[in-house]
Amino acid sequence: MAAHLASNELHLPKYVNMKERVAEFWKDEGTTVSPKKHTMQPIVTGTSVLGIRTKEGVVIAADTLGSYGSLARFRDIQRLMKVNDSTIIGGFGDYADFQFLMKLLRQQTIDDEVVGDGVYRDAPAIHNWLRCVLYNRRTKFNPLWNTIVVAGKNYGGEPYLGYVDKIGVAFEEKTVATGFGSYIALPMMRKAMDENPDMGVEEAKAVLKRCLRVLFYRDCRSLNRFQIGVVSAGETSISEPMSADTDWSIGANPSGYE
Amino acid sequence: SNFIIKQWYQRRVAITAGGFYTGGSIVCDLNCEKIHYIADNIYCCGAGTAADTEFTTRMVSSKMELLKLRTGREGRVISALRMLKQYLFRYQGYISAALVLGGVDVTGPALYTVYPHGSTDKLPYVTMGSGSLAAMSVFEDRYKLNMEEEEAKALVCDAIKAGIINDLGSGSNVDITVIRKGEVEVFRPYQVVCQKSQRQGDYTFPRGTTVVTNTTEMVPFSALQVTDEEVMEL
Numbered sequence: 461m462a463a464h465l466a467s468n469e470l471h472l473p474k475y476v477n478m479k480e481r482v483a484e485f486w487k488d489e490g491t492t493v494s495p496k497k498h499t500m501q502p503i504v505t506g507t508s509v510l511g512i513r514t515k516e517g518v519v520i521a522a523d524t525l526g527s528y529g530s531l532a533r534f535r536d537i538q539r540l541m542k543v544n545d546s547t548i549i550g551g552f553g554d555y556a557d558f559q560f561l562m563k564l565l566r567q568q569t570i571d572d573e574v575v576g577d578g579v580y581r582d583a584p585a586i587h588n589w590l591r592c593v594l595y596n597r598r599t600k601f602n603p604l605w606n607t608i609v610v611a612g613k614n615y616g617g618e619p620y621l622g623y624v625d626k627i628g629v630a631f632e633e634k635t636v637a638t639g640f641g642s643y644i645a646l647p648m649m650r651k652a653m654d655e656n657p658d659m660g661v662e663e664a665k666a667v668l669k670r671c672l673r674v675l676f677y678r679d680c681r682s683l684n685r686f687q688i689g690v691v692s693a694g695e696t697s698i699s700e701p702m703s704a705d706t707d708w709s710i711g712a713n714p715s716g717y718e
Numbered sequence: 719s720n721f722i723i724k725q726w727y728q729r730r731v732a733i734t735a736g737g738f739y740t741g742g743s744i745v746c747d748l749n750c751e752k753i754h755y756i757a758d759n760i761y762c763c764g765a766g767t768a769a770d771t772e773f774t775t776r777m778v779s780s781k782m783e784l785l786k787l788r789t790g791r792e793g794r795v796i797s798a799l800r801m802l803k804q805y806l807f808r809y810q811g812y813i814s815a816a817l818v819l820g821g822v823d824v825t826g827p828a829l830y831t832v833y834p835h836g837s838t839d840k841l842p843y844v845t846m847g848s849g850s851l852a853a854m855s856v857f858e859d860r861y862k863l864n865m866e867e868e869e870a871k872a873l874v875c876d877a878i879k880a881g882i883i884n885d886l887g888s889g890s891n892v893d894i895t896v897i898r899k900g901e902v903e904v905f906r907p908y909q910v911v912c913q914k915s916q917r918q919g920d921y922t923f924p925r926g927t928t929v930v931t932n933t934t935e936m937v938p939f940s941a942l943q944v945t946d947e948e949v950m951e952l
Binding site (some may be wrong): 479643644645646647648650651670671673674677678709715716717718 | 799800837854858
């Protein structure tokens with residue numbers, strides 16, 4: 461060892477063959493069972509996320525329920541996350557995978573801040589990044605079991621609303637909904653946009669509240685407690701949890717099945 | 719697959735249906751009749767397999783007529799319901815008929831759904847079929863008790879339109895049937911939602927496009943000789 465150091469040769473690091481090293485390490489492990497690494501099914505899940513893009517800004521909504529199968533287990537979770545001043549994302553599907561994505565995005569925002577030039581990733585950039593990550597994971601047969609709605613604005617200040625799926629499907633639209641919301645809320649949101657294309661943020665919030673009420677009526681895995689996030693020129697914020705007024709009076713009327 | 723909805727309002731029943739029949743992903747019939755006649759005062763919309771809905775409703779319609787002759791009374795919606803559900807349950811869901819049954823009888827207006835396995839529901843507003851969620855969202859948003867007829871027709875039409883526009887398994891027009899005590903009014907179509915657009919160009923070939931090189935005279939049949947022959951069987 462000492463002789464080796466005393467020589468005049470250059471001490472460059474030798475190339476280490478990691479594959480060999482790892483194979484060597486695991487060579488006695490053939491008989492044991494390796495842990496399951498691939499997400500086969502979502503465990504704690506969030507239901508629909510809804511989004512509307514108006515000329516003034518983007519409004520996004522999600523309820524605060526984490527379902528454990530058919531059990532309404534966690535009734536106060538945050539499914540909307542403010543990434544930075546230009547983006548809010550909403551997560552549908554497995555909550556653990558969403559937390560993983562939130563952690564990565566939080567780190568990205570810190571990285572942007574550390575650079576110190578005041579420029580943070582905008583909504584299209586985050587949408588694109590999520591698409592790359594989710595598509596890559598699906599290609600490896602280990603998906604992040606989420607559908608993410610990206611609501612925000614681009615560098616020019618124009619409102620942006622995007623959708624990314626667990627299989628990497630990604631698009632930008634005026635109205636977006638995940639899960640059950642795409643069957644129940646999306647027709648209502650589309651109709652509202654068709655009738656009133658110049659709607660503002662407050663009107664969009666009212667439309668989303670109506671949709672969330674109908675979703676509470678019809679989606680078994682929903683909760684009447686939701687948050688609404690807004691990204692507009694003035695504000696980027698997620699509201700406190702609120703509830704919709706529900707009307708169950710028609711239930712008293714006819715009864716039975718015949 | 720196709721879809722239908724129904725709604726009970728102010729002592730009447732309005733039934734609507736979209737106009738589409740699909741075979742896989744091909745539209746078979748652009749303007750089919752989905753509101754089936756069961757009796758003068760009872761109509762039924764059918765979603766699911768078209769043949770199943772057609773034949774099931776026809777069968778129940780004939781049974782209702784026989785019952786009317788036997789009892790000497792106007793049929794009740796509940797009778798048709800019992801016949802439908804007992805029939806479908808016997809076939810354990812293999813008859814894929816999802817029906818919305820409605821009518822006005824001596825007991826008042828009635829609205830029921832029948833599922834392919836034979837279960838039934840009694841509700842003020844119902845939807846069935848592939849576009850049912852889109853239509854149900856419209857109902858849940860805007861249904862009120864004791865609506866006026868025009869309001870109800872507009873609501874039911876909007877609900878079907880939501881399905882036509884947002885669901886790929888539904889399309890074409892909205893038909894409405896309003897059943898009142900003593901009369902039935904059929905609007906077919908109530909509203910045309912999807913219309914085949916006008917062809918932009920004329921694709922017919924003008925006479926003279928194909929050059930005529932030769933003409934032969936056609937021999938009239940009467941000029942041929944007809945001979946009678948016996949054909950021998952082997």
